[in-house]
Amino acid sequence: MEKSEEKLKISPPPKTSAGIHAVTNALRHVYGKMGVIRGTRGLLDLNQKGGIDCQSCAWPDPDRRTINEFCENGAKALADEGMTRRIGREFFAENSISELAGRSDHWLGQQGRLTEPLILREGSEHYEPIGWDDAIGLIADKLNRLSSPDEAIFYTSGRTSNEAAFLYQLFVRHFGTNNLPDCSNMCHESTSVALAESIGLGKATIRLEDFEKTDLVIVIGQNPGTNAPRMLSSLRAAKLAGAKMIAINPLKEVGLTAFVDPNPQHYGDPFSGPLTLITNKATPLADLHLPVRIGGDMAVLKGMMKLLLERERDEPGSVLDHKFIADSTSGFEAMAEALDATSWDDILASSGLTHEQLDAAAELIAGSRSFITCWAMGVTQHADAVATIQDIVNLHLLRGSIGRPGAGLCPVRGHSNVQGDRTMGIWEKVNPSFREGLEREFDLRTPERDGYNTVESISAMLDGRAKVFFAMGGNFAAASPDTAAVEAALRKCDLTVQVITKLNRTALTPGKTSLILPCLGRTEVDEQAGREQFVSTESTMLNVQMSKGIFEPASRQLRSEVWIVCRLAKATLSDRSKVDWDGFAANYDRIRDSIERVVPGFENYNERIRKPGGFYMPNPPRDRIFTTPSGRALFAASRLNTIEIAPDRLLLTTIRSHDQFNTTIYGNSDRYRGIDGGRRVIFMNEADIAERFLAAGDLVDITSYFDDGERQVQGFAVVPYEIPKGCTAAYFPEANPLVPLKSHAKRSFTPTSKCIVVSVSRSA
Ligand SMILES: Nc1nc2c(c(=O)[nH]1)N[C@H]1C(S)=C(S)[C@@H](COP(=O)(O)OP(=O)(O)OC[C@H]3O[C@@H](n4cnc5c(=O)[nH]c(N)nc54)[C@H](O)[C@@H]3O)O[C@H]1N2
Ligand SMILES: Nc1nc2c(c(=O)[nH]1)N[C@H]1C(S)=C(S)[C@@H](COP(=O)(O)OP(=O)(O)OC[C@H]3O[C@@H](n4cnc5c(=O)[nH]c(N)nc54)[C@H](O)[C@@H]3O)O[C@H]1N2
Ligand code: SF4
Numbered sequence: 001m002e003k004s005e006e007k008l009k010i011s012p013p014p015k016t017s018a019g020i021h022a023v024t025n026a027l028r029h030v031y032g033k034m035g036v037i038r039g040t041r042g043l044l045d046l047n048q049k050g051g052i053d054c055q056s057c058a059w060p061d062p063d064r065r066t067i068n069e070f071c072e073n074g075a076k077a078l079a080d081e082g083m084t085r086r087i088g089r090e091f092f093a094e095n096s097i098s099e100l101a102g103r104s105d106h107w108l109g110q111q112g113r114l115t116e117p118l119i120l121r122e123g124s125e126h127y128e129p130i131g132w133d134d135a136i137g138l139i140a141d142k143l144n145r146l147s148s149p150d151e152a153i154f155y156t157s158g159r160t161s162n163e164a165a166f167l168y169q170l171f172v173r174h175f176g177t178n179n180l181p182d183c184s185n186m187c188h189e190s191t192s193v194a195l196a197e198s199i200g201l202g203k204a205t206i207r208l209e210d211f212e213k214t215d216l217v218i219v220i221g222q223n224p225g226t227n228a229p230r231m232l233s234s235l236r237a238a239k240l241a242g243a244k245m246i247a248i249n250p251l252k253e254v255g256l257t258a259f260v261d262p263n264p265q266h267y268g269d270p271f272s273g274p275l276t277l278i279t280n281k282a283t284p285l286a287d288l289h290l291p292v293r294i295g296g297d298m299a300v301l302k303g304m305m306k307l308l309l310e311r312e313r314d315e316p317g318s319v320l321d322h323k324f325i326a327d328s329t330s331g332f333e334a335m336a337e338a339l340d341a342t343s344w345d346d347i348l349a350s351s352g353l354t355h356e357q358l359d360a361a362a363e364l365i366a367g368s369r370s371f372i373t374c375w376a377m378g379v380t381q382h383a384d385a386v387a388t389i390q391d392i393v394n395l396h397l398l399r400g401s402i403g404r405p406g407a408g409l410c411p412v413r414g415h416s417n418v419q420g421d422r423t424m425g426i427w428e429k430v431n432p433s434f435r436e437g438l439e440r441e442f443d444l445r446t447p448e449r450d451g452y453n454t455v456e457s458i459s460a461m462l463d464g465r466a467k468v469f470f471a472m473g474g475n476f477a478a479a480s481p482d483t484a485a486v487e488a489a490l491r492k493c494d495l496t497v498q499v500i501t502k503l504n505r506t507a508l509t510p511g512k513t514s515l516i517l518p519c520l521g522r523t524e525v526d527e528q529a530g531r532e533q534f535v536s537t538e539s540t541m542l543n544v545q546m547s548k549g550i551f552e553p554a555s556r557q558l559r560s561e562v563w564i565v566c567r568l569a570k571a572t573l574s575d576r577s578k579v580d581w582d583g584f585a586a587n588y589d590r591i592r593d594s595i596e597r598v599v600p601g602f603e604n605y606n607e608r609i610r611k612p613g614g615f616y617m618p619n620p621p622r623d624r625i626f627t628t629p630s631g632r633a634l635f636a637a638s639r640l641n642t643i644e645i646a647p648d649r650l651l652l653t654t655i656r657s658h659d660q661f662n663t664t665i666y667g668n669s670d671r672y673r674g675i676d677g678g679r680r681v682i683f684m685n686e687a688d689i690a691e692r693f694l695a696a697g698d699l700v701d702i703t704s705y706f707d708d709g710e711r712q713v714q715g716f717a718v719v720p721y722e723i724p725k726g727c728t729a730a731y732f733p734e735a736n737p738l739v740p741l742k743s744h745a746k747r748s749f750t751p752t753s754k755c756i757v758v759s760v761s762r763s764a
């Protein structure tokens with residue numbers, strides 16, 4: 001990768017998040033990449049009812065909206081897609097793929113939007129243009145020549161709309177495989193597994209309005225100031241209404257500490273304008289920060305629950321919601337027994353916290369009738385993630401803090417439609433009732449056997465069981481664990497295909513033949529058969545709403561994801577399929593009509609999606625209906641496993657900077673952590689730095705250890721940081737070569753990207 005030309009600057013992190021810097025930064029990105037007129041038009045339409053649904057995160061929009069319903073990072077995502085720069089055949093004639101592979105992810109993304117379908121022929125060093133019909137014909141031919149449909153893998157990233165996702169999985173299953181890995185496998189899969197088992201639905205049980213009705217918000221392993229910035233408005237609303245807040249995170253993230261709301265309209269005066277931006281005050285957020293040791297969250301949860309049970313024993317009826325536990329749950333006794341068997345020594349060692357810190361947290365929980373717990377990757381990407389999330393549920397069940405105003409679970413999904421994609425059937429597993437609905441609607445047979453998830457897909461490509469890799473969006477080579485393994489896996493394929501908007505590393509990690517199919521982004525007008533179409537997405541709080549682009553497509557050669565799927569399905573399945581693919585591509589209402597008949601909760605889809613703000617999916621746990629086999633919410637019992645490492649080793653977690661969207665790098669500034677000018681850094685505790693005779697800015701190599709061997713990345717600059725001793729952090733995706741492919745969460749297969757055993761040594 002190319003060396004950054006900028007110089008790394010390390011400063012102390014700021015004391016508050018957002019505020020005027022968020023506004024100026026947003027405008028710098030938008031105006032710089034899109035120009036003032038186009039940029040302003042885009043911003044005014046972002047997240048408005050009937051407008052463009054922000055492509056960045058899955059945080060919902062409020063039911064009542066103001067003029068500017070976006071945040072700094074939403075604006076950056078808009079600018080990244082809406083940019084005016086373009087790349088086409090000349091660019092690829094000038095630049096060979098090995099030259100391009102030497103460039104940074106940041107540089108690749110800056111070059112511009114892709115404009116035409118491209119092919120990299122076997123043995124060639126340059127992508128060259130190919131017509132749509134030829135490209136689709138080539139893929140269909142390769143697919144049909146496989147000895148089994150299971151030799152093909154169909155990945156999805158979470159930006160794909162409901163409509164495209166539904167048709168894509170229909171095509172894949174009709175073709176004959178369930179090999180539908182997705183980014184969710186690397187993301188909230190642990191949540192889906194844990195919640196489905198514990199409460200019968202793998203999704204959030206709260207809505208935005210609950211933040212104003214709660215007594216306490218617990219944020220575990222999540223950095224909303226960067227990754228769901230408008231969540232800070234909800235946290236602020238909770239605090240202003242008197243709620244307390246606990247942050248559980250090895251890092252003291254600024255976004256969880258104090259927030260200056262950059263939206264003047266939230267101060268009640270729509271005309272207060274720019275002045276408010278300067279005069280408005282910071283709202284302090286977390287009342288208690290627990291700097292947990294990496295991977296110590298289960299210990300924190302078990303510690304807090306043990307303390308709550310002790311209080312209950314001292315003063316019966318003071319803590320537990322006995323009626324709720326008796327009426328609506330199962331497994332309490334077994335869970336309590338497992339807690340009793342967990343020792344305080346293990347809890348303190350694993351959490352890295354003191355008894356007093358855990359006491360303070362338990363005190364806040366005992367004093368709150370209703371509380372909300374929010375979590376994200378700091379919890380899901382660990383070996384014991386599923387059991388840890390079930391402990392979050394246990395904590396809520398003890399207090400009956402679910403299915404009441406201001407009370408409930410809030411997993412915060414990442415990609416803007418990752419949740420909708422799963423609702424639409426993007427899943428490598430077979431859901432029997434979904435399968436039945438699909439087969440009934442389309443009069444076809446679909447495979448019964450589960451397909452490969454992300455980790456299994458990489459193994460299958462590596463050992464030759466899979467030969468075609470097709471990606472609906474995303475950046476598989478950079479986002480997946482174990483970069484060396486995934487690159488080798490892709491290069492072994494006969495054919496790799498990327499349906500993407502921007503050039504990325506996966507397109508530069510080709511199979512023998514590789515295709516780039518450029519598609520429309522959400523900001524662009526999608527016209528089919530002479531009529532403008534719209535698509536729909538589902539937020540993390542189950543709100544389904546429409547998204548309609550406003551800009552001229554970046555090129556006339558771009559096609560919608562829906563169109564691409566329909567053409568490919570028709571070419572591949574030809575007379576094996578009775579599905580009216582042309583009809584679907586010409587009118588997305590027809591796709592929604594089919595979805596309505598297959599997916600529960602989408603009654604009158606076409607009518608309700610046209611209502612301003614859309615509609616909410618059914619959410620049984622919100623009404624205390626738990627669709628588990630017993631019909632009750634489950635207290636799941638588990639054992640605490642403490643991660644033990646040799647004295648010279650450290651734990652490494654991989655995190656996002658404030659200037660990226662996953663593998664899309666907007667810039668080299670991580671403002672909230674005081675980093676500017678570089679991304680190859682490792683955050684370390686001062687004592688760990690001193691023990692190794694290192695100093696700030698020194699370059700080190702990081703080696704990771706797993707039972708299948710060692711992995712290394714080189715030349716990372718040391719950054720002294722407030723992080724527990726023994727813990728370190730580096731950025732995703734730069735640190736991905738260190739994540740062992742086979743190190744994943746039990747049951748969910750989510751790579752353990754937040755807990756890697758490493759050592760650090762001075763670079764030669
Ligand atoms: N701007 C922007 N927005 C995004 C994204 C983006 O890249 N950029 N990505 C989107 C996607 S796909 C997702 S999934 C989400 C991700 O959103 P987040 O989950 O917030 O993102 P991360 O940076 O991966 O890490 C989360 C936090 O976990 C903490 N952490 C690390 N290890 C541990 C641990 O062992 N225990 C605890 N308690 N905390 C830990 C880190 O310090 C960090 O604060 O954001 C989405 N939104
Ligand atoms: N070490 C480590 N690894 C991680 C994580 C971590 O925290 N640490 N996080 C994991 C998580 S949570 C996730 S979700 C995955 C993300 O994995 P992916 O979803 O695979 O990766 P992204 O970087 O979001 O994908 C970006 C690409 O999507 C394409 N794109 C953008 N918009 C569109 C569109 O509208 N349509 C189409 N078809 N393509 C589009 C662009 O070309 C861009 O290059 O990474 C995972 N990997
Ligand atoms: S909070 Fe998320 S969805 Fe909302 S504007 Fe910001 S990035 Fe977009």
Ligand SMILES: [Mo]
Nearest residue numbers: 187188414415
């Ligand atoms: Mo994610």
